[in-house]
Amino acid sequence: MTPTDAVSTPGPAPARPRHTAAGRRTRERIVKTAADLIFRKGVAGTSIPDVQQAARVSASQIYHYFADKTELVRAVIAHQVEQTIAGQQPHLDRLDSFPALRAWRDAMIASQERHDCAGGCAIGSLASELVETYEPLRGDLAAAFDRWEAPIRAGLRRMRQDGVLVAEADTDQLATALLAAVQGGLLLSQVRRSSEPLRAAAEAAIGYVESFAA
Amino acid sequence: MTPTDAVSTPGPAPARPRHTAAGRRTRERIVKTAADLIFRKGVAGTSIPDVQQAARVSASQIYHYFADKTELVRAVIAHQVEQTIAGQQPHLDRLDSFPALRAWRDAMIASQERHDCAGGCAIGSLASELVETYEPLRGDLAAAFDRWEAPIRAGLRRMRQDGVLVAEADTDQLATALLAAVQGGLLLSQVRRSSEPLRAAAEAAIGYVESFAA
Numbered sequence: 209m210t211p212t213d214a215v216s217t218p219g220p221a222p223a224r225p226r227h228t229a230a231g232r233r234t235r236e237r238i239v240k241t242a243a244d245l246i247f248r249k250g251v252a253g254t255s256i257p258d259v260q261q262a263a264r265v266s267a268s269q270i271y272h273y274f275a276d277k278t279e280l281v282r283a284v285i286a287h288q289v290e291q292t293i294a295g296q297q298p299h300l301d302r303l304d305s306f307p308a309l310r311a312w313r314d315a316m317i318a319s320q321e322r323h324d325c326a327g328g329c330a331i332g333s334l335a336s337e338l339v340e341t342y343e344p345l346r347g348d349l350a351a352a353f354d355r356w357e358a359p360i361r362a363g364l365r366r367m368r369q370d371g372v373l374v375a376e377a378d379t380d381q382l383a384t385a386l387l388a389a390v391q392g393g394l395l396l397s398q399v400r401r402s403s404e405p406l407r408a409a410a411e412a413a414i415g416y417v418e419s420f421a422a
Numbered sequence: 423m424t425p426t427d428a429v430s431t432p433g434p435a436p437a438r439p440r441h442t443a444a445g446r447r448t449r450e451r452i453v454k455t456a457a458d459l460i461f462r463k464g465v466a467g468t469s470i471p472d473v474q475q476a477a478r479v480s481a482s483q484i485y486h487y488f489a490d491k492t493e494l495v496r497a498v499i500a501h502q503v504e505q506t507i508a509g510q511q512p513h514l515d516r517l518d519s520f521p522a523l524r525a526w527r528d529a530m531i532a533s534q535e536r537h538d539c540a541g542g543c544a545i546g547s548l549a550s551e552l553v554e555t556y557e558p559l560r561g562d563l564a565a566a567f568d569r570w571e572a573p574i575r576a577g578l579r580r581m582r583q584d585g586v587l588v589a590e591a592d593t594d595q596l597a598t599a600l601l602a603a604v605q606g607g608l609l610l611s612q613v614r615r616s617s618e619p620l621r622a623a624a625e626a627a628i629g630y631v632e633s634f635a636a
Contacts, residue, residue: 250555252466327554335613336550340540341464349613381622384610385603388623392606396598399549399563408595409602412630413623419633 227273235273238263243284243291247330251281251337281338282348288330289352293359295319303363305372306418309386313410316390317403328398331356332391357387364417377420389413441487449487452477457498457505461544465495465551495552496562502544503566507573509533517577519586520632523600527624530604531617542612545570546605571601578631591634596627603627 227235241263245254256277260267274280293300299312335349364379373379393409441449455477459468470491474481488494507514513526549563578593587593607623 248554250466250551252464253555328550332609333550335609336542336547337464339542339613340462341467346613346615353610353613381618382626384619384622385626388606388610388619389599389603389626390606391609392602392604392623395546395549395605395609396567396602399553399560399567401560404595405598405602408598409606409627412596412599412603412627415633416626416630419629 231273234265234269238265238270238273238280239283239287242280243287243330246281246284247288247327247333251334251342256280278342278344281334281342282345285331285334285345285348285352288334289355292329292331293356300359300363303360304366304370306414306421308363309414309417313407313414316394316410317407320394320397320403320406325397325401325403329391329394332394353387357383360386371422373417373420374422377417382417382420385416386410386413445487448479448483452479452484452487452494453497453501456494457501457544460495460498461502461541461547465548465556470494492556492558495548495556496559499545499548499559499562499566502548503569506543506545507570514573514577517574518580518584520628520635522577523628523631527621527628530608530624531621534608534611534617534620539611539615539617543605543608546608567601571597574600585636587631587634588636591631596631596634599630600624600627 238259242254242259245258245262256267256270259280260270263270270280274283296312296315299308299315302308303312331349331352335353338345339349361380361383364373364377364382367373368375368377368379389409389412390406393406396405396409397403452473456468456473459472459476463472470481470484473494474484477484484494488497510526510529513522513529516522517526545563545566549567552559553563575594575597578587578591578596581587582589582591582593603623603626604620607620610619610623611617
């Protein structure tokens, strides 16, 4: 799997590198190890030799799969957004009612509380670190947020179709507001080591969606 | 000025180092230069020699004012929160009506649009980069967000006192939701290079506050 398979990018699909099953597992181990290191120490604080050592692979193995650190980071972004989305299932697949929105919020709060609100959002942290310093990756970061926003958007649209929300509700704008509230709430929760900011932010965004209830 | 003068921290006020007027100007130039470099390249991407060169000072001058990089970064956090707050005046001093909240939102949007939504939030970027990697600075980051949230909180309390908001409105929670919406909105706007996420996020948070109008 190339990173661009996992995030929607414009243009034709890139040729899929043909790796053996063992090769795919090695590549996956490298990406997962790099993602874990970067989550803890940031991209700037994680070197290719760090990844080599932690994943128990050689430099040539890493460079077999990734031309350079940027390509590895690109794969980490794609990996983290898929992990984030997988971690929020089954909620994200059916955000089409107010109880479903609140259950999603509660699951995110519980997830933060399980590790004392440390760590924050893997996507948000990558975005904040990379968006200005690794300009070539801005498209990957935007695609990661789009990927996460898509199910939120789809759920709200279904609520409008089903007549739960009024026809005038701008569900795309509401989806962006929900994602922004989650991002900001996660960052404040991380800094304050308390789930209260995430709860307050998500409650406000969901409460605003409720103001469009039919 | 020590960094702890600028942010509210518990405990007794630290002794204020006595510098001459020229010394204070040199210290200010170092902090401002470091803040600019860090805003563009991150803390990990900014070395003490980078700051020296850009501020045209010697290493011994930097170490005269700052024991180490952590102390310099601490001063940068305090500087950036004061800059952020100064940049949002006079709005932050009178966030005590719905028109005032919308004028604040519009000023933030205009500010982002002036530089094509690049750069994002200086405080949010520092927080995201440092909160897990520089644990000793977490208190400074929390104090920076508290410092920014205080005038939002004060404005909402006045709205409740004045009967603009109902007595049941939890103004502290609403203030946190507003700050989180701004943070998340700024990050999404930075990644998408569009002010729309900030607009959507702030509108949702202000709209939620409106649901508590008396």
